[in-house]
Amino acid sequence: MFLAVALASACGGADSPVTASDSALLSAASTPLAVIDAKTLTDTTAPLLLPLAGTRTYSAPVETSSGHDPSNYKAAPVVPSIVPARSDPTGGVLTFERETAPLEGWHAWARDGAAGKHRQVLVTGGSSAAANRIYTVYTKEQLVNAIREARNEPKIIRVVGHIDFRVDGGVFKEYTSYDDLKSGGSLFIPSNTTLVGINDASGKPARISGTQILIGNENGNFEVDFKAWVAAGKNPDAFPGWTRNVIVRNLAIDIMWDVNPEDSANAYADGICVAWAQNVWIDHITMTDLPTPSSMSSDTRHDGGLDVVRGSDYVTISNSYFTVHGKMTLVGNSDGGRQWSDEGRLHVTFTGNHWQGVNSRTPRVRYGQVHIYNNLVTGDTNPSAANGTIPPGAAASDVKFASAIGVGYKADILAENNYYNMKTLKPKEVCGKLVTDHGKGVSFRSSGARFISNKDDAGKPMTATIDVQLQGCDGIPVANLWSPPYSYTLKTADTAKAEILANVGAGTL
DSSP: OHHHHHTSSOOOOOOEEEOOOTTSGGGOOSSOOOOEEGGGGOOTTOOOOTTTTTOOOOOOOOOBTTBOOGGGOOOOSSOOOOOOOOSOTTTTOOSSTTOOOOSSSGGGEEEOSSTTOEEEEEOOTTTTOOGGGEEEEOSHHHHHHHHHHHTTSOEEEEEESEEETTEETTEEOOOOSHHHHHHHTEEEEOSSEEEEEEOOTTSOOEEEESOEEEESOOOTTHHHHHHHHHHTTOOGGGOTTOEEEEEEEEEEEEOOOOSSOSBTTBOOOOSEEEESEEEEEEEEEEEEOTTSOGGGSSSOOOOOSEEEETTOEEEEEESOEEEEEEEOEEEOOOSSSOHHHHTTOOOEEEESOEEEEEEEOSSEESSOEEEEESOEEEEESSOTTTTTOOOTTOOGGGSBOOOSEEEOTTOEEEEESOEEEEESOOGGGOBTTTEEEOSOOSEEEEESOEEEOSBOTTSSBOOOOEEOOOTTGGGOOOOOOOOOSSOEEEOOHHHHHHHHHHHOSTTOO
16 A cells, blocks of 8 residues: 555756856855765655565556556557676776766755755765675666665666566566556665666667656655644755655666556656655666557557656756657646645756657646756657557657647746757747747746758748747746856757767767
8 A cells, every 4th residue: 555655646159158146046145055965965764665666466457546447458569578688798897887966957956944045965876885785787676676775875776788677587577457567667766876777788778668767755644744844843855755866877768658557548657757856867868668659559558758746856857868758758747736845846957858759848847947958859740650550669750749848837947058950840830839838837038049940931841940039939927036056068059969969868878
């Protein structure tokens, strides 16, 4: 029951350095405090769900209060051939595994206890791991056992080869029900963790399938307990249960196919769900529905790609490749009922990422103060193969593009120097497509956006790259209420595009 509660929700000009304005609301501290190790902010007594995660139940499909009609059970159309690696191509020699996160991004900040102020921290993950807390894993069992053993201690987990959570004891066994999937297909990442993929000898990245990576969790009576904690006058950020100080890098992640979704329009499980977590750096990830794209079913079999939700804060997603998926990146998962957790939180940075062939959410934002700079979005509003017949290995161009940045409830977004390479999208249509108003947003500020399409406003071939004005689209408010508290190097959109194409995703470290 404990696990069921916790898992119920699936989660321009020349390049120049930019420094936040001292007068900005959220940069109000006049004297920066010393940088502290995020490890010192973690609660080593935080409750963990590790004994249950990754455990198969092999139960039969059953109807639940949220649906999951047994008649809707459907195994993934393509059963992959999983051949686990048997040796470490590096011979155990560490390279990037002990790296700490850069200071460029929201992940490197935390509340300092004063209203409206932030304190810089160093996200170290498991960089200080002792020798007996460095694990090289080839199977689901080794991966789960490493986390169970190390718990909240600093740890480095090196994934080699292809791990599919449906492989149990060396044998591929498809999930038998929603309950089997949510239990056996859950991987919880606790505080002070560095989880990285190791490239094989040919440069192919490590890969994880058949699981949802959960950074943080919202378990038991979390809302009741948290509200009581705050009502007692205690520091919300000291509440037991926060997951902090996590680094995930250089992994290819197949977004899980839901064998028995709750209904025809809603599936369970994201690729990565960050929920009730702080100080998280996700870098050089490749994420996709392949080899089982949603088009292989008449109903919804995938949920989100990478979601940052339910009170999470201080997160950066960088240099990652998102492709062949519907609703890809989400910040804040509900308008109503989440003020207690999301108001004043969800500070997230997106930089150096490439969304290619996704339907929407690059990202969609609620509540958060989100910085989106130097990213690349490519897509097609009228792909020739978007007819439900996409085979395994489909190209990203086979997914119909609907919208990019979504400005939702109380969202406050700063978008700078992003590049949009779109097919069949006319320049006059960028408002409503590249930025979409979902209602009641606080602000959307945009500058330096570049755009190219194969169609001009008259529907004729277009080859020129143009600057597009996204600020003010659809009457979305424009308010300069905050600046990033960190310094960052802002490249032109053209420069960013070239660097992203050469550097993005798993396998390039």
